[in-house]
Amino acid sequence: MSKNRVTRRQFLNYTLTGVGGFMAAGVLMPMLRFAIDPALQVKAEGDFVQTSKKIADINEDPVKVDFTFEQVDAWYKSDVTEAAWVYRDGDRIVALSPVCKHLGCTVNWEGDPAHKNQFFCACHAGRYEKSGKNIPGTPPLGPLDEYEVSEKDGFLLLGKKIANTLV
Numbered sequence: 600m601s602k603n604r605v606t607r608r609q610f611l612n613y614t615l616t617g618v619g620g621f622m623a624a625g626v627l628m629p630m631l632r633f634a635i636d637p638a639l640q641v642k643a644e645g646d647f648v649q650t651s652k653k654i655a656d657i658n659e660d661p662v663k664v665d666f667t668f669e670q671v672d673a674w675y676k677s678d679v680t681e682a683a684w685v686y687r688d689g690d691r692i693v694a695l696s697p698v699c700k701h702l703g704c705t706v707n708w709e710g711d712p713a714h715k716n717q718f719f720c721a722c723h724a725g726r727y728e729k730s731g732k733n734i735p736g737t738p739p740l741g742p743l744d745e746y747e748v749s750e751k752d753g754f755l756l757l758g759k760k761i762a763n764t765l766v
């Protein structure tokens with residue numbers, strides 16, 4: 600019998616170690632990939648979302664414009680639809696968030712017949728001027744947020760929500 604001969608015990612050790620390592624890698628690699636997947640994704644923050652609203656059709660009267668974008672929440676992707684109140688202010692296109700700064704209900708343009716030229720939140724009678732400035736004495740304590748706006752091929756593009764720059 601040769602001195603270098605592998606014993607049955609050594610053979611079993613090598614085999615089980617190799618097979619066990621291979622199986623562990625097969626289990627751990629997908630878990631590792633799953634855990635760091637969001638870090639590997641290319642970020643699209645700051646991108647503008649195209650709307651179906653033509654710039655030429657926007658006038659001084661606020662209109663509600665819906666837009667849809669893909670939202671990535673860790674590993675979960677979903678299509679989210681949001682809205683903006685859009686109007687023209689001189690050369691500028693204004694897009695305001697419809698989310699009330701009191702408790703988050705949706706505001707409507709001239710939603711209260713008693714107060715023309717204002718945004719109205721029906722939840723607690725919150726009111727805002729056309730610029731989004733909250734009207735003192737009503738529940739909201741801050742102005743409506745604004746969306747960054749851009750234009751492509753004559754259509755309105757909406758970007759990130761930012762603090763109101765009009766007030």
Ligand code: FES
Binds near residue numbers: 723
């Ligand atoms: S949520 Fe708008 S006034 Fe309260």
